[in-house]
Each structure stands twice: as C-alpha cells, then as structure tokens.
Amino acid sequence: MPELPEVETVRRGLSELVVGRTIQHVIVRDSPKSLPADDATVHAFVVGASIVRVSRRAKVLLVDLSSDYTLVIHLKMTGQLVYRGLQVFGAGHPTDSLVGELPDRSTRVVLEFTDGSHLYFNDQRKFGWIKPMPTVEVPNIDFMTRVGPEPLEDSFDAAAFIPRIRRRNNTTIKAALLDQTVLAGVGNIYADEALWGAQLHPATRVRDITDAQLTTLLTEVKYVMNLAIEKGGSTDRNYVNADGKRGSYIDFARVFRREGLECPRCGATIEKSRVAGRGTHTCPVCQPILDN
DNA sequence: CACTTGACCTGTCCGC
C-alpha cells in the first residue's frame, strides 16, 4: 500500500514521536516475515536500546538504534506504524483516524518504551516485516544494492532518468515506472497520476515515447510525489501515518480510483483497465495509446 | 537475459 510519499510521511511522524525513546519490551505475534533474527539478537540489540534516527530509502524505513543495530521495516500493502502515548483520549478528530484501540487484531509487533508509550506495527495481510540487523550491513542487503535513485533528489534529473528508464524500452511505461531498480518509490497510485499528468497512456511501450515526453513524465513524478507528501500521503483503504491519521492526497487525485468520473482536464469519462498486472486508471482522450 | 505472471495473506465488495 504505502508508496514513497506515505513512507516519508510515516518517517517524519516517527522522527517526532519515537526518536530518543528507549525500548523496554518487544512483542511479536504472527508476523511470518518479521524478525528472522533469534530471540537472543532481539534481547541483546533491541531491548534496552534507544532510537537515534529514522530514515527512509525508497519504500523502506530504517530505524537506527543506539546498539548499532537498525530495524529495517517494509510496510508492503497494508502495514501501519502507529505510535500511542499514554494519553489516548482526545487524540484527534474521529473521522481523521482509521485505527481504534491498540493492539488490535492486525497488530503484529509491539515496541514498548520505558516511558510506557508504544509503537504498534499493524499489518492485515502479513506481507510486511520488521527485521533487526547490524547498521553497517544495511547497505549490503540485496534490495539496497539494486534499488534506483530517489526521485525527489535534485540530482535526479532527465539526464539521469532517461537512460535508466530506457533499459526497459521493450516494456510498458507503467511497468517501467513501477520497476524499483529504475527509480525508487513509485507505486500504483503515483504511476497512474504521473502518467495522466504527462498525457501518456500506461500501456505505451517505452521505446515509443520521446525523450521530451520522458522529461515531462519525470517532472510529473516529482510533482505528484511532492504534492502527496504535502498532503500526508494517500489513504485509499487503510494507510495511516504515525499518529493513526489518514492522508488526503486521494482527494486531489486526478485519475486514481476515479473511474466513471470526469477527467479534470477534458471532461471525458475516466476508465479503469489492467496494465502491468495492476488496476490502471486513464483518461481515454488525454492519454491515447501511442504505438509508433 | 528480458519480461510477465503467480504467490504471499486477509478483508472487503459485488453479483447472484
């Protein structure tokens, strides 16, 4: 579920809420992909450690501990990280929140801090994970060595983007945007939104797209991601930030989940189809398929 | 090798 803007929003929240706190207790229940490290590792390097920094690479969160271990976290489709202090009453407007009392049925991991507050890792579908590993080893994990550049870095310009995406010249532009080794952090929502912005049909082959169009596409990727971060991410079904609150980008989406509604640019009816194995939203007028 | 599809899971929604 969460793409780069959602993970970045969670990162910012956790930086405010958990940095400086000391882990007193760890509870893990039914999270098959989590914590492959044995209990001894958790006891030696997680329990008793404090959180010194929360960073992000692509869609992966990195929680650095004072023990020189890092909790590497992937939320995948339905993962949430929600912090709860001691005072739960009055925490936000009810319609802002998707989560009630915690832990709940989907809670997989709980970090209890020495001050009595908690961080809950909830994950309905159990695809997500939290894995402790030595901080120095994090850059060596397969995903980190293969993942592409961060799209919001100023240095990631058209000159950097075009040759990378042209490595996937024989596939569709949507599949190429979703390829994390081309660039980091684009998922299904922002792929559709950026392609609408660039007036490209997601099923267009990369080889049929000009460099000028790819340059526009990169501008649109940066635009939708920056806007989404500003809006606190997109909540379609169950994404929430570290306070348990929804994001509002989805209210600003131009095509995503808007099938049957009007295209905000031309008024045509937005369609839903399947491209690269994913639900795909397009304007049939603004985004004609090119097949040169 | 490049690319596509299926699997991982649970919950929800839609049609009958």
Place this chain on the structure above:
DNA sequence: TGCGGACAGGTCAAGT
C-alpha cells in the same frame, strides 16, 4: 444475509 469470486497501494520467485 449468505456464498463465490475478483480485487487491493509491493516485491520476489518461477515461468515463458
């Protein structure tokens, strides 16, 4: 309400 099937924002293994 009940039941079966399709589908859900990510990633990797297996298949073509």
